[in-house]
Structure formats: structure tokens, C-alpha cells
Amino acid sequence: MKSDRPVVGRGAKVRAAVHAATLAELVDKGYAAFSVDAVAQRAGVHKTTVYRRWKDRESLIVDAVAEHMAMDIPDPDTGTVEADLRALARSLAHSFTTPAGQAILAAMFTGAAHLPEIAEARRHVFHDRLRRAEPVVTRAVARGELPAGTDPAELLKTLAARIYLDLLITGDPVDEALADKAARIALAAAHAGALGHA
Amino acid sequence: MKSDRPVVGRGAKVRAAVHAATLAELVDKGYAAFSVDAVAQRAGVHKTTVYRRWKDRESLIVDAVAEHMAMDIPDPDTGTVEADLRALARSLAHSFTTPAGQAILAAMFTGAAHLPEIAEARRHVFHDRLRRAEPVVTRAVARGELPAGTDPAELLKTLAARIYLDLLITGDPVDEALADKAARIALAAAHAGALGHA
Structure with missing residues (x-):
């Protein structure tokens, strides 16, 4: 049957x-x-x-973490690049404050940080999230909000970088204020043409 | 005698x-x-x-690392903020490529990453380097090259963040091209007034 x-x-x-x-x-x-x-x-x-x-166990952890982090990415389409980037930045910042986010962070950056497969997982998860967020920038360039030639990956790296700095180094709060600041910095750099294709 | x-x-x-x-x-x-x-x-x-x-051993490592990293900071005063920031960014990127830099990185971000005193050391070393580099920004504001109210710490965090992202997450080369890009991004954000006092 x-x-x-x-x-x-x-x-x-x-x-x-x-x-x-x-x-x-x-x-x-x-x-x-x-x-x-x-x-x-x-x-x-x-x-x-x-x-x-x-x-x-490492393959299992990497796979579960990658899937969790990928599902976590919103695809904001509010009509303005400012609001879209703010939404992406807030979602990234928020993702590290949940119990799962905290556990993932601890595993990826401390407990298992010495394992080559975890370093590879950090890269993989980051690039996967980057790729999923790129439409926000592509649409903004198409709408003429950002200079033609703005590299979506470069803009999103600039945005993420400021959040990861406080998360991994300064220990300052990773909150909406930080997210909004990161979005503002990335947008300013893009408007100035500092995030063009190399 | x-x-x-x-x-x-x-x-x-x-x-x-x-x-x-x-x-x-x-x-x-x-x-x-x-x-x-x-x-x-x-x-x-x-x-x-x-x-x-x-x-x-942890106190000893933290103290030796802090001293090494502090001595490592140049105080460029070339007369233009572009060249000064490029020099700072290149020096930061370079500091992780030496044998001592690699060993420090491995200790601070993998081997000993789980220890609270090492997390504290990461913060301490970062803020110490930041403080030593601030005159570059203060002088640029005084010369009128950057908007009044530009926050030196915010500018330097933006510069460092892009370098740490590749160092700790993407695994892409941490070289002069990355340093120059980081300096360009921080400068563009500062010119746009995105790095003012909160």
C-alpha cells in the first residue's frame, strides 16, 4: 500500500x-x-x-548549530535600507542572548574553540548567515538607496563586526543600542562608497 | 656603600x-x-x-600578554588622519602574525578562552590599546579633519572590529589590504558623523 x-x-x-x-x-x-x-x-x-x-559529536554539534543559526536569520523588507539593516543587526545581537545562543557561543568560542572543525563551523555559519542576508543590500542598491557597486558581503561584515567585537572582546552589552550603532556605521560606510567591490 | x-x-x-x-x-x-x-x-x-x-600561571600569562600588547602600539603622527589610521590598523593586523602574536591569540581565544581571568584580560588589553591609540583621533579632530564630537574610542573600535572579524570568524587573511579597508571604513563612518558621542 x-x-x-x-x-x-x-x-x-x-x-x-x-x-x-x-x-x-x-x-x-x-x-x-x-x-x-x-x-x-x-x-x-x-x-x-x-x-x-x-x-x-563535533559533526553533530556543528550541524545543529548551523541549522539553528540559519533559521534565525530574518529577511526584513521594510522598504528602507536603514530599517532593514537595523532589523538584521538587532536579530544578530538578539540571537546571542537566548539560552541556545549563549550555549552556542560558549561552545563555538570557548569550549570547543581549539578544534579545527569548530573554526571551520564558525566560518561556515557566518558565511551562510551572510548569504541569507544579502538580499537586503541588493534590494537597497536596486532602489538607489546605496551606491551601485556596494558589496553586500562587505556591508554585512562591517555590521556584524561591531557586534562581534563587544560580544567577544569588550564584554560591553550586546543590545539594541549596539545593534543600531552597528547598522548606522555600516550604512555610513556604504554611503561613503567605502564598501565597494574590491 | x-x-x-x-x-x-x-x-x-x-x-x-x-x-x-x-x-x-x-x-x-x-x-x-x-x-x-x-x-x-x-x-x-x-x-x-x-x-x-x-x-x-594565569596571572603571569595575562600580565606578560598585556605588557607585550601595550608595547606593540605605535603612536603614528604623520599629519593626516588617513595615514595615521592606516598605520594603526596595519600595526594591529601585523601584531597577530608574529610568533608571539599567534601564541597570544591561541591562548586568549582558544586554549584559555574559558577562564574568567582571560576574558577579563581580553577586555583589559583591548581597552589599554584603545587608550594608547586615542591621540590619533583627538589630534585629527583638533586639526578639523574629523567632525567635532567624534568619539575616539568608537572610531578605534570600528577599525579594530573589522580586523577581529576576519581574525576570529571568517579566517580570511589578516593583512595590509584588510587593515587599509578597516581604516577606510572607520574614517568614512567618522566623516559621516556616525561615530559621535552617544
């Missing part, structure tokens, strides 16, 4: 359950005490089901 | 020797294998001499 349900159904459900359990374990236990056993138990699947899809 | 040598002489020499040995040990062995014993041996002093001045 043929089922009407899509064949990917069960695989996608297992994947989602394991991802959710991975983040929950990171939040509850932290990176050092993280174990695939506990994830499997929490997700209600057998450990071998996890190892069939992810080769080790 | 009175000596003509300043009384701080020996203390300062021991301090300098222990600092140099600390950086050399970090470069050779890395943070995880770092030991006060090895530092004392390398500096040619007794272990108790080290412990009399620094309460533990």
Missing part, C-alpha cells in the same frame, strides 16, 4: 528531533559534558541512529 | 626576563603545556621568585 506521506518524512523528523536534543543538551550541560548518548536518549532514538547520520 | 644604580633595577630586570620567558614558552609549548617551572628555568630565576610576584 502506497503512503501519501512524503518519503523524507521520518528522516526529517529524526533529524529535527536530534538537532533539538543537541541544542537542549548544549544549553543544559555545556560543550565539555555533551554526549551523543544523552542526545539520543533525549531525542528518543537509538545511539546508532545518530552515528549513522553524524560521524561524531 | 651606596650604589648609583636605581633601586628598581633588579626588580625590573627580573620582571622583563620573566615576561620574555613567558612569551617564549607560550610560543614554544602553547597554553596547555605552559608551566611556571619552565618559565623560571628559562628566565634563570627560582620558581619562588615568580610566585612571589604572580599568584598563578
Whole structure:
């Protein structure tokens, strides 16, 4: 008998359950005490089901983090680049204040920071978020709000950079005021033509 | 018999020797294998001499790193803010490419990143470097090259942020091209009045 349900159904459900359990374990236990056993138990699947899809705990963490961070990106389209960039910056700043965001930050920048696969994950997650946010800049250039030749990636890096500085180095509050400042700086640099294609 | 040598002489020499040995040990062995014993041996002093001045290995590392990073800051005064900011940005980028810079980076952002005293050291070292570089901006405002009310710390944070982003996240080359870009972005934002006092 043929089922009407899509064949990917069960695989996608297992994947989602394991991802959710991975983040929950990171939040509850932290990176050092993280174990695939506990994830499997929490997700209600057998450990071998996890190892069939992810080769080790690092791959599992990286995959769950990348998926979580990617879903987190809004695609604001308010009609003005100022408001769109503010929304992106606030969403980035906010993403590190949630329990999952805090746990991810701790894993990516302290607990597991020495692992090459985590350095690679930091790059991967960052570029994925960048790519998803680029339409905001592309649309602004098309509307004539930003100089032709403005490089979307360069603008978004400038915006993110100011937020990451306080997050990783100064320890100053990562809040809406910082987000708005980061958006203002990126916009000013773009208007001045300092963020053109190299 | 009175000596003509300043009384701080020996203390300062021991301090300098222990600092140099600390950086050399970090470069050779890395943070995880770092030991006060090895530092004392390398500096040619007794272990108790080290412990009399620094309460533990973390204090010693933080102190040596802070001193090294502080000495590393130039005070460019070329007559134009463009050239001064470029010099500051290039010096910051360059500081992470030396063996000592690489070892410090590894200790501060990976090996010891989970320790509260290292997070505090990151803040301390950053603010110390910021403070030393502020005259570049103050002079530019006085010369009328930058808007009155430009906040030196905000300008320098914008400059540093773009460099730290590639250093800590994207993994893209931290070179003169990046430094010049960071200086250009900070300058454009300042000219646009986006870096004023809050």
C-alpha cells in the first residue's frame, strides 16, 4: 500500500528531533559534558541512529548549530535600507542572548574553540548567515538607496563586526543600542562608497 | 656603600626576563603545556621568585600578554588622519602574525578562552590599546579633519572590529589590504558623523 506521506518524512523528523536534543543538551550541560548518548536518549532514538547520520559529536554539534543559526536569520523588507539593516543587526545581537545562543557561543568560542572543525563551523555559519542576508543590500542598491557597486558581503561584515567585537572582546552589552550603532556605521560606510567591490 | 644604580633595577630586570620567558614558552609549548617551572628555568630565576610576584600561571600569562600588547602600539603622527589610521590598523593586523602574536591569540581565544581571568584580560588589553591609540583621533579632530564630537574610542573600535572579524570568524587573511579597508571604513563612518558621542 502506497503512503501519501512524503518519503523524507521520518528522516526529517529524526533529524529535527536530534538537532533539538543537541541544542537542549548544549544549553543544559555545556560543550565539555555533551554526549551523543544523552542526545539520543533525549531525542528518543537509538545511539546508532545518530552515528549513522553524524560521524561524531563535533559533526553533530556543528550541524545543529548551523541549522539553528540559519533559521534565525530574518529577511526584513521594510522598504528602507536603514530599517532593514537595523532589523538584521538587532536579530544578530538578539540571537546571542537566548539560552541556545549563549550555549552556542560558549561552545563555538570557548569550549570547543581549539578544534579545527569548530573554526571551520564558525566560518561556515557566518558565511551562510551572510548569504541569507544579502538580499537586503541588493534590494537597497536596486532602489538607489546605496551606491551601485556596494558589496553586500562587505556591508554585512562591517555590521556584524561591531557586534562581534563587544560580544567577544569588550564584554560591553550586546543590545539594541549596539545593534543600531552597528547598522548606522555600516550604512555610513556604504554611503561613503567605502564598501565597494574590491 | 651606596650604589648609583636605581633601586628598581633588579626588580625590573627580573620582571622583563620573566615576561620574555613567558612569551617564549607560550610560543614554544602553547597554553596547555605552559608551566611556571619552565618559565623560571628559562628566565634563570627560582620558581619562588615568580610566585612571589604572580599568584598563578594565569596571572603571569595575562600580565606578560598585556605588557607585550601595550608595547606593540605605535603612536603614528604623520599629519593626516588617513595615514595615521592606516598605520594603526596595519600595526594591529601585523601584531597577530608574529610568533608571539599567534601564541597570544591561541591562548586568549582558544586554549584559555574559558577562564574568567582571560576574558577579563581580553577586555583589559583591548581597552589599554584603545587608550594608547586615542591621540590619533583627538589630534585629527583638533586639526578639523574629523567632525567635532567624534568619539575616539568608537572610531578605534570600528577599525579594530573589522580586523577581529576576519581574525576570529571568517579566517580570511589578516593583512595590509584588510587593515587599509578597516581604516577606510572607520574614517568614512567618522566623516559621516556616525561615530559621535552617544
